[in-house]
Structures are given as structure tokens and as C-alpha cells.
Amino acid sequence: MSFKKTLVTAGAALSTLPSLALAQNQVNMSPGVTEIGAQIYDLHMLILIICVVIGLLVFGVMFYSIIYHRKSRGVVPSQFHESTKVEIAWTAVPFLILVAMAVPATSTLLEVYDNDEAELDILITGYQWKWRYEYLDTSGETVAFFSNLATPQEAIYNTEDKGEHYLLEVDEPLVIPVDTKVRFLVTANDVIHSWWVPEIAVKRDAIPGFINEAWSKVSEEGIYRGQCTELCGAYHGFMPIVVHAVSRQEFDSWMAAKRDEAVSELAAVGMEMSLEALMSEGEAVYNRQCVACHGAAGEGGVGKAIAGSAVALGDLNTHLDIGIKGVVGTSMQAFGNQLSDSEMAAVITYQRNAFGNNTGDVVQPADVAQHRKG
Amino acid sequence: MGAHHHGPAKGITRWLFTTNHKDIGTMYLWFSFAMFILGGAFAMVIRAELFQPGMQLVEPGFFNQMTTLHGLVMVFGAIMPSFVGLANWLIPMMIGAPDMALPRMNNWSFWILPPGFLMLASTLFMEGGAPAFGWTFYAPLSTTYAPPSVTFFIFAIHVLGMSSIMGSINIIATVMNMRAPGMSYMKLPLFVWTWLITAFLLVAVMPVLAGAVTMMLMDIHFGTSFFSAAGGGDPVLFQHIFWFFGHPEVYIIILPAFGVVSQIIPAFSRKPLFGYASMVYATASIAFLSFIVWAHHMYTVGMPVAGELYFMYATMLIAVPTGVKVFNWISTMWRGALSFETPMLFAIGFLVLFTIGGFTGLMLSIAPADFQYHDTYFVVAHFHYVMVAGAVFSMTAAVYFWLPKWTGRMYNETMGKVHFWVSFVGFNITFFPQHFVGLAGMPRRVPDYALQFADFNMMSSIGAFVYGASQILFLYNVVATIVAGAKVSDEKVWDGAEGLEWTVPTPAPYHTFEVPPKVDAAPAYI
Structure with missing residues (x-):
């Protein structure tokens, strides 16, 4: 295990080098702000490094051959063309490497699927081309709202400057408390969408007529941005997701304010x-x-x-x-x-x-x- | 009787009514090249729009039409027909047959293709625009929410499917019945083997695709609800059916490419292919596995965890036979006497880049990690490494390798090498940065993107223009060869080339092997 850790750390160190040089140009997956996200990141790095090592070996042999076994060097081609032993070896060894990869992959996957004992349930519904969030909480007035792209058309059509969060900003973000197991129930109203926020490591398809489950436990307060990741029509590229992860107190007072808002909305009818x-x-x-x-x-x-x-x-x-x-x-x-x-x-x-x-x-x-x- | 050869008919009827496998092969190859240029033009529109953040050239809806048609035209119009063309030209010559087993059907399976694609392309000019739901056309975006042109798309898919099925039946019948005496299965050149297996895959899965589009047709026009939960159907059912076709489809595309590379690498290594039998078994294993891994394209649809685990393990297994193939190719080169003419360069380019695509494929197979990769540019990078650097590079290698045999003229080697290097560099500038933006969170199929992805997208677009332009060089080289290339008369053309197709005169006469050839007890290529 410690070897794996070393590899992962080395890989992580390597991968930050280019990103330091090119501040904006992230080149690797982010470990994000959840335990699952960090596990997925480690898994990704582990497999990436195994692939890179195997790749270097295989290409190393190939390039050795390209350099030294050239006709122009006057080599006489050998005529060997079979070896059952070698074939068995390079069938069995990769198989064993795959088994070694499958072990951590399985345990992470089982955790991803552990949707039980959530402390907060949020129903997410994909619409063409926006998201609706509903807090499934039996106490008090229902809190539900739509979250629309906030980037102005002028910025999209280049008549106005593009802000820092161009295309990744919404009028009303999803607010969740940190250190809380939040369960997302994901569905759609029209076509298939997919709700993805890389930093909190949740991607689930939103399918009309079906409800999918996913969960997340965010450990750091902050603003996390994502996008729809299933082609859903003309404005598929324009339905971002913004999640505000806040402290429990902040969340409670936000929730209370939203409930008041809902009540005053009812009062405004006349x-x-x-x-x-x-x-x-x-x-x-x-x-x-x-x-x-x-x-x-x-x-x-x-x-x-x-x-x-x-x-x-x-x-x-x-x-x-x-x-x-x-x-x-x-x-x-x-x-x-x-x-x-x-x-x-x-x-x-x-x-x-x-x-x-x-x-x-x-x-x-x-x-x-x-x-x-x- | 004597050796009486009647040549081709004159004028347009030669091409319309031909039953000659070489003529039909030629038509397939030119048609697929035309589609390659058309699909490439769509790709240029995509990359031009993505050159900078913001919408500049096209509207989002039209952008989606471009991604959809790019995928459909490249898969069904460029790559698949190009390998069918190659099969037509080469399989009879490789197995010592005078022609394909079903020559009239051969004519028909080619000639329904152009109208099929004409119909598909005409949707661009219809009200509501062309299909804009991606080449994977997930319901209900492709049913309830589709433009009216979807019906033409469905009919076009049926036509292309029929063409593929007929082509495959022909290949199976030819390989099974028309081998020269002594040409036993385990003496078949690897290109023939890979195509035989591919043909079985096609016959098995094209009807599944036809079923999927027919169910769409029923949902759209006849009130059924196969893919609508509101009527008791299931949108995910569509994805299961599509990928039950779609996953074998990607091997349909790549297996003949494996076959080509397995012919070219030994020729320029001047050494027999390493592990012939294991290559055959690996191909068959890949084909078998391709049927049982389809849902790895659907890790995020909400399958039960047991399903996810099964599809993950099964998918990972594909790395084993694929690895065997790569190791065999490299062992073939090991201690050979290598030379690097254009076909060999493209074959080595294939080997390196396909292997990279294979590695990212292995990464994608890991279900929990795929939750982060799925539907991002990482996937786009992955499948272009296997489709373009895999299938297209191998196809290009094949054209350079056999063109002298077909035409009796040699292409311009310098221009060929320039074509390779420009393609290789252009390809990597295009697709390597897409791994980065994908991992950093850029979804695929978006016409516009957040500012942090700007630099890599610009790089990608520049690479795409370079890669696109290099194909003009290719076209020029091929035309110049046919018109005025230096004459070749040596039967072998390449000193290391082995196989029956290199025993007939150069250029290959209109009719070959009217008398079956003698097949060696131990052919040199095994």
C-alpha cells in the first residue's frame, strides 16, 4: 500500500508542475472536496501511473528496435515468430495487473453506491435548459427553485466582456451544508440530462420518469461549479450548476429565509x-x-x-x-x-x-x- | 479456350453495372474518401467555433447538427466503407479467389450507399435542421424532441445497415467458400481473419441497430412508447440497445485496422508476424468480449452496483487480448530489418497512438473513475486516439502499401513521409490537449466553454486545421500517383511483402486467379 501511496504522491507532484506554470490551464482531475473524490483521484492516478510505466516499457522496446534493428544498419532479420511461453506470460501478467486494479476500484465503487443514512435529501430535476432543486424536508414550507444560467447573452455573443465565471454562473445556486451526507435524487422533466460537479465527485444522469440516487459529503466550505454532461438539445452547453457549500448554521438561516420567502410569495397573491x-x-x-x-x-x-x-x-x-x-x-x-x-x-x-x-x-x-x- | 481476358466495360456503365471486386473496391474507397472530406469539413466547423470562447460562427443548434453529422458520416460513411473497399480489393486476391462469392449483391451493397448518404446530408436543408442529437441519438432527444428530419435519418440508417449486412454476408461467403485449395483457415492472412470476424460482428449487430431506429420510428409516428416512461417505456432501454450495437461497432471499425497493421509491420520488418495463432485467438476473444461489455458506456445511468461491477470487470478483460496484439506487433519488429517507408510510418504511428488510446480506454473502464471522465473531452480524446490514429492511420497505411499493386505506379515517397509527419503532429496537437480539458471538467458536445479551457481549445483547433489540411496532400499524392506515378512492374513491389496478392502481376489485372493458385504448405507470412 505504501508503494501505491508513493506512486500517487509522485504522480500528484508531477501533475502540479505544469499547472503551476499555466495557472488557468488545469491538466488533471481535481481531488475535490469529498472523501470519495479524493479516492477516485487516487484511483485515477494509480491507473494512470501503471499505464505510463507499461507504456514506457513497451515503447522503449519498440524504439530500441526502431533504432538498432534497421535495415540501413545492415542487420540480417531474425526469423523467429512463435513462443508459447512468451504468449502465456504476456497474457497472465496483464491479467494479474488488472486484478490489482480491480480491488481498489471495487471498494471505491461500493462506497459511491452507499446511499443510505443521508441527512438531507434534495430532488434535482433537469429541464431544457436549467435545473430545479427541491429540498425534500417534511417540516415547514417546501423550498424549491429553478437555477438558470446567469451569464448574459451579450457576453456569449461577444458584445460584452466575459466574466471570470463565464458560463459557470447561475441566478440561484444550490446551497448545501458541509460535513453532512446529502443525498441527491436526480430526474428530468423532458430529455436526459446529467448532473455533474467535478469537485464534489457526483455525476448522475437525470432521466425522465426515473429517479437516480447519488450522495456527497462536502468537507470544505466553498463554491463548486459544474455543468450538464449529457447532450440535451440546443442549449446543452448553457445549463451550469453552482453549489454553495456552507456551514450548518449558515445553511439553517438560509433555509429559514427561503421558507419566509415562500410564505410571502403566497401572501403576494392578491x-x-x-x-x-x-x-x-x-x-x-x-x-x-x-x-x-x-x-x-x-x-x-x-x-x-x-x-x-x-x-x-x-x-x-x-x-x-x-x-x-x-x-x-x-x-x-x-x-x-x-x-x-x-x-x-x-x-x-x-x-x-x-x-x-x-x-x-x-x-x-x-x-x-x-x-x-x- | 486460351487465356481470354475481357476487360471492363466502357464509360459510366463500367461503374454502374460492375460486378468486379476491384472496381467495387475502388468505388468504396473513393466514396469513403469523399465522406472523409465531408465529415472532416463538419469537424472543421466544430473546431472553428471552439477556437475561442463565445459563439462566433454558428448557432448552438447548428453546432449540434455538426457534431451529429460528423460522427455519423465518419463512422458509417468514411471508416466502415473504406475497410469494405479494402476487403473487396484484397480478400479475393489474398485467398486466391477470382472474385467475391456474390458479385451482384456486391454491386448493390455499394450502390445503395450514395443515396443513403445523400438522404442523410439532405436533412441539413430541411426545416428544423438536420438531426442534432449526437451520433448516439439517445431517446427521448431523438424521438419526442427531435426535428422532423429524424425520419429521414432513420431511413438512412436502415439503408446503410442493409449495405453493411450485405457486404458482410458477401465476405463471409467468400472466405468460407472461395479459398484456393490448400488455403486452410490457419493459413489465411491476418487481414482476412480480422475481416471474417468483423463480418460476423456486423451481421450480428446491424439488425440490432435497425431494431433501435425502428422502435424510434414507432415512437415518433405510431404512438408506441418504447422509450418513454410516460407510456410505460424506458429511455435507458434505448441506450442498452444502442450500445449492444455500438460497442461491437467500435471493434468492427478497429479489427480490420488490426489486420492491415498485421500485414504491414511484417513486410517492413522483413520477418514473419510474431504469434500468428495467438493473433487469431486474440481477435476472436476481442470480438466475443465486445458483446458483453456494452453498458460501460452507461456507468452513470443508475445501474445497480452488481451490474456496474460486472461491466467493469468484463471491460477490463479486453485489455488482455489487446495487449497480446500490441506485444506481438512489437515482437515482430524486434530483431527484424526495419525500413520506414510511408506505410510503415503510418503503421508505427498507429501502434503508438492506438496503444495510448487503449490505455485511456482502460482508465475509462474503471467505473468509479468514469464518473469523473464520462461525457467529458477525456472521452473525446480517447475515442479519437482509437478511431483516427487507430482506424484512419491504418487505412492510410493500407492505401500507401497496396496502391502500387493496384495502379502499377509508385506514390511520391517524400510527399508520403511529409503527409505522415504533418498528420502525426497535427493529430496529437488536436487531441492530446483534449485529455487535459476533459480531466479539468469540460463536457463534450458543447458549442461554448468556460474561460479556463480557452488555451487548450485554441491549440486543439489549430491542430485540427493542420491535420485537416494534411489530407489534401494525401489526395494530391494519390491522384498524382494514378495519373503520373513512376511505373512499377515488380510483382512484389515491397521486398518484404508476402502473400498471394503479391504473386499476381503489377498492376493487378482486371481478373486475377481465374485458375486457383498453389498455396505453399507453410506460407512465409505465418
């Missing part, structure tokens, strides 16, 4: 909002939820144009229907369970009054609530 308030919130919602498909100026793209569209200029009920229920068989999903009444009211108002759609219609949260009831 509230009247001004056109200005609706338009400014509507713009924010639009830029988060709609802009990728419908364009920054409502000109359309994957989705239909909103500027001058029959829906945005026509019957309000049809417009609300599409917003809430989506259009079956297209990428236009049902936003009914993704947006609150006030968000829905705001974005519909915005769509009916922006981009030259000057209908003057004002939709209030109460109208949305009424429409939902049918």
Missing part, C-alpha cells in the same frame, strides 16, 4: 402591481427564461418571434395558456410550475408591451391565479 414594476420584473424573467429561444429583441430563434406575434398581440387567455401549459411536442415548455403568479404576470405583461408590442395590457398576479383555476 397584490396589485404597477405597470413599471411588472415591466421591470418581466424583463428580468424574460432574460432568464425566454431569451435563449425567443431572442433578446423578441425576434425568435429556436422559438417563435414574440415581437409582432399573433399570440402576444392577440387574445390574453391564449397567451396565458401557452405560458402556463406550454405547447406539446415543441421546445416550448410549460412554465406554470416554474414561475410564480407574479413572475408569470410580469413576463406576460412584458411580452405584450415590449419589442414594439404596445398592447397596453396589464396582467396582475391575481389574473394568473384566476387563469390557473380555469
Whole structure:
């Protein structure tokens, strides 16, 4: 075991050399901030080093031959071409090396699969193209929210500078407590996605109609970033994951604040909002939820144009229907369970009054609530 | 009767109606080269967009169409037909047969390919665009959420599948029935052996692929729910079926490449292949194992741990026969009298880079580590080391090796060597940094990426342009050889080449072995 440790340490030391020279250009897997992540990293380094050693031996022999057994050196080719003993040896030895690799791989895998006794359960649902997190906790108001890409379209299309966390930033991160076994229940709403955060060593496919389990116990507070890793349509590259690992106290107070928020949201149902308030919130919602498909100026793209569209200029009920229920068989999903009444009211108002759609219609949260009831 | 040879028909009918294995082989080779250029053009679009962070040239949806078509065209249009072309040219000449066993079907299996690919490529111009769900077309992205062109894609896959099945049946029938007297199985050149085994793999798995796309068709148009949980189906079922085809498929691509290298290395080592029998057994073992390891592509779908362990152990086992092959090739070179003409350079390039791809394959087989590698650029690097540096390098080696025999003219050796070195360097600049970005966390199939991946992506794109450009040199060299290469008349062409194909005149006449040849009791290549 100590030999293995030495190898791993040597390899780790080697692998940090280039990364020191090229600060941004990480060249190796990160051991991350979980025990499993560190185990996987060790396993990765062990196998990498075994491969490198075997590779050096094999290529060494080959290059020796290339240099010394050249026709141009006047060598007379030997004609040997068979040896059962040698064949048996190079079948058996690799087999034994594989067995040696399989032992640590098996024990790590069994740990990865040990989903029992989690202290916190979080339901993760993949949507085209965002994540929804729900804290499965029976006490109090349910805390659930969507996590959308926060990088502006202008940065993606190069008219604005790209920030440090370009494409790896969200409007609302997942918050988890450190030193706590958190179980992730992963599923999807539409197509298959995959939830991956390298630093916490969790990657699980999010499959519509099935729930997969994974777990993590993060040991260091910090912000950890990841991405969807299963091709899920046009904006697959634009649904990042950000996890904030915080102390237990911080987590509890965050949770309490989220519960209050949920309660006040319910209270806001009867509230009247001004056109200005609706338009400014509507713009924010639009830029988060709609802009990728419908364009920054409502000109359309994957989705239909909103500027001058029959829906945005026509019957309000049809417009609300599409917003809430989506259009079956297209990428236009049902936003009914993704947006609150006030968000829905705001974005519909915005769509009916922006981009030259000057209908003057004002939709209030109460109208949305009424429409939902049918 | 006398030796009456009738030559090929004149004009276009020679190619449309031909049943001659050499003509059909030639058509397969040119067609696959055209597809290689087309698939390469798609790759250039991909690398140009990924040159810098941010969206510059194409939209994300179109980018996905490019990755999808790049994969499909390269696998089904470039690599597979190129080896079928090679098989057509060489198998009859290697086993002493006058032609393939089923020459008319041979014509048909080639001629349905161009319309199939025309249909696939035409999806680019359809409303909603071409398929954009990756060459692995996972449901439900490829069913419920697919563009309307998916139906054309399904039909195209059926056509390509039929072509492959017919081609394989032909190869099996030819090898089993048309060997010259005395050409027993254990005297078959290794290229023939690898193709015989590949043909069995194809016949076994292409119908599985046809089943998968037919189930998709049913889900899309006829209201079934094979792959939709809402109707009692299972999206993961699609992946099991796809990879039950897909894993043998990768060996379908690489086994004939093994065969080619097993012909070329002995020729330029001037020494028989080391461990002929063990090479045959290793090939057969790899083929067998390829059927029982498919779910290692699916470690993250949430299989039970027992399933994960089984697929991990079974996958690791593949390293054993593959290792045997590499050791045998190197032992063949050991104490030979090596020379380094272009085919040998590509064969050695294959040996080095394929071995690296094999190592990363072994790393990927380790299930817990794969949770970090899966669907990242590490995987992209891995399979390009085996597909490009494996299959394509070996195919290139084959063209340089047999071109003088086919045409009676010698290619330009200097240009060939330049082609090798530019390809080799370009390839590694393209794909080696992809290991790094993958390990650092860059997912595959993304049109844009975080800033920390920028430098390596730019390097990768530059390498890709270099590698792409080097293929123009290849095309030029081949055309220049056919048109005006120095004449060769020596039957052997290469002093170390062994086998029946080197006993016929150079260039190989339109009809060979109308009278079966005499096969030595102990051929020199065993």
C-alpha cells in the first residue's frame, strides 16, 4: 500500500508542475472536496501511473528496435515468430495487473453506491435548459427553485466582456451544508440530462420518469461549479450548476429565509402591481427564461418571434395558456410550475408591451391565479 | 479456350453495372474518401467555433447538427466503407479467389450507399435542421424532441445497415467458400481473419441497430412508447440497445485496422508476424468480449452496483487480448530489418497512438473513475486516439502499401513521409490537449466553454486545421500517383511483402486467379 501511496504522491507532484506554470490551464482531475473524490483521484492516478510505466516499457522496446534493428544498419532479420511461453506470460501478467486494479476500484465503487443514512435529501430535476432543486424536508414550507444560467447573452455573443465565471454562473445556486451526507435524487422533466460537479465527485444522469440516487459529503466550505454532461438539445452547453457549500448554521438561516420567502410569495397573491414594476420584473424573467429561444429583441430563434406575434398581440387567455401549459411536442415548455403568479404576470405583461408590442395590457398576479383555476 | 481476358466495360456503365471486386473496391474507397472530406469539413466547423470562447460562427443548434453529422458520416460513411473497399480489393486476391462469392449483391451493397448518404446530408436543408442529437441519438432527444428530419435519418440508417449486412454476408461467403485449395483457415492472412470476424460482428449487430431506429420510428409516428416512461417505456432501454450495437461497432471499425497493421509491420520488418495463432485467438476473444461489455458506456445511468461491477470487470478483460496484439506487433519488429517507408510510418504511428488510446480506454473502464471522465473531452480524446490514429492511420497505411499493386505506379515517397509527419503532429496537437480539458471538467458536445479551457481549445483547433489540411496532400499524392506515378512492374513491389496478392502481376489485372493458385504448405507470412 505504501508503494501505491508513493506512486500517487509522485504522480500528484508531477501533475502540479505544469499547472503551476499555466495557472488557468488545469491538466488533471481535481481531488475535490469529498472523501470519495479524493479516492477516485487516487484511483485515477494509480491507473494512470501503471499505464505510463507499461507504456514506457513497451515503447522503449519498440524504439530500441526502431533504432538498432534497421535495415540501413545492415542487420540480417531474425526469423523467429512463435513462443508459447512468451504468449502465456504476456497474457497472465496483464491479467494479474488488472486484478490489482480491480480491488481498489471495487471498494471505491461500493462506497459511491452507499446511499443510505443521508441527512438531507434534495430532488434535482433537469429541464431544457436549467435545473430545479427541491429540498425534500417534511417540516415547514417546501423550498424549491429553478437555477438558470446567469451569464448574459451579450457576453456569449461577444458584445460584452466575459466574466471570470463565464458560463459557470447561475441566478440561484444550490446551497448545501458541509460535513453532512446529502443525498441527491436526480430526474428530468423532458430529455436526459446529467448532473455533474467535478469537485464534489457526483455525476448522475437525470432521466425522465426515473429517479437516480447519488450522495456527497462536502468537507470544505466553498463554491463548486459544474455543468450538464449529457447532450440535451440546443442549449446543452448553457445549463451550469453552482453549489454553495456552507456551514450548518449558515445553511439553517438560509433555509429559514427561503421558507419566509415562500410564505410571502403566497401572501403576494392578491397584490396589485404597477405597470413599471411588472415591466421591470418581466424583463428580468424574460432574460432568464425566454431569451435563449425567443431572442433578446423578441425576434425568435429556436422559438417563435414574440415581437409582432399573433399570440402576444392577440387574445390574453391564449397567451396565458401557452405560458402556463406550454405547447406539446415543441421546445416550448410549460412554465406554470416554474414561475410564480407574479413572475408569470410580469413576463406576460412584458411580452405584450415590449419589442414594439404596445398592447397596453396589464396582467396582475391575481389574473394568473384566476387563469390557473380555469 | 486460351487465356481470354475481357476487360471492363466502357464509360459510366463500367461503374454502374460492375460486378468486379476491384472496381467495387475502388468505388468504396473513393466514396469513403469523399465522406472523409465531408465529415472532416463538419469537424472543421466544430473546431472553428471552439477556437475561442463565445459563439462566433454558428448557432448552438447548428453546432449540434455538426457534431451529429460528423460522427455519423465518419463512422458509417468514411471508416466502415473504406475497410469494405479494402476487403473487396484484397480478400479475393489474398485467398486466391477470382472474385467475391456474390458479385451482384456486391454491386448493390455499394450502390445503395450514395443515396443513403445523400438522404442523410439532405436533412441539413430541411426545416428544423438536420438531426442534432449526437451520433448516439439517445431517446427521448431523438424521438419526442427531435426535428422532423429524424425520419429521414432513420431511413438512412436502415439503408446503410442493409449495405453493411450485405457486404458482410458477401465476405463471409467468400472466405468460407472461395479459398484456393490448400488455403486452410490457419493459413489465411491476418487481414482476412480480422475481416471474417468483423463480418460476423456486423451481421450480428446491424439488425440490432435497425431494431433501435425502428422502435424510434414507432415512437415518433405510431404512438408506441418504447422509450418513454410516460407510456410505460424506458429511455435507458434505448441506450442498452444502442450500445449492444455500438460497442461491437467500435471493434468492427478497429479489427480490420488490426489486420492491415498485421500485414504491414511484417513486410517492413522483413520477418514473419510474431504469434500468428495467438493473433487469431486474440481477435476472436476481442470480438466475443465486445458483446458483453456494452453498458460501460452507461456507468452513470443508475445501474445497480452488481451490474456496474460486472461491466467493469468484463471491460477490463479486453485489455488482455489487446495487449497480446500490441506485444506481438512489437515482437515482430524486434530483431527484424526495419525500413520506414510511408506505410510503415503510418503503421508505427498507429501502434503508438492506438496503444495510448487503449490505455485511456482502460482508465475509462474503471467505473468509479468514469464518473469523473464520462461525457467529458477525456472521452473525446480517447475515442479519437482509437478511431483516427487507430482506424484512419491504418487505412492510410493500407492505401500507401497496396496502391502500387493496384495502379502499377509508385506514390511520391517524400510527399508520403511529409503527409505522415504533418498528420502525426497535427493529430496529437488536436487531441492530446483534449485529455487535459476533459480531466479539468469540460463536457463534450458543447458549442461554448468556460474561460479556463480557452488555451487548450485554441491549440486543439489549430491542430485540427493542420491535420485537416494534411489530407489534401494525401489526395494530391494519390491522384498524382494514378495519373503520373513512376511505373512499377515488380510483382512484389515491397521486398518484404508476402502473400498471394503479391504473386499476381503489377498492376493487378482486371481478373486475377481465374485458375486457383498453389498455396505453399507453410506460407512465409505465418
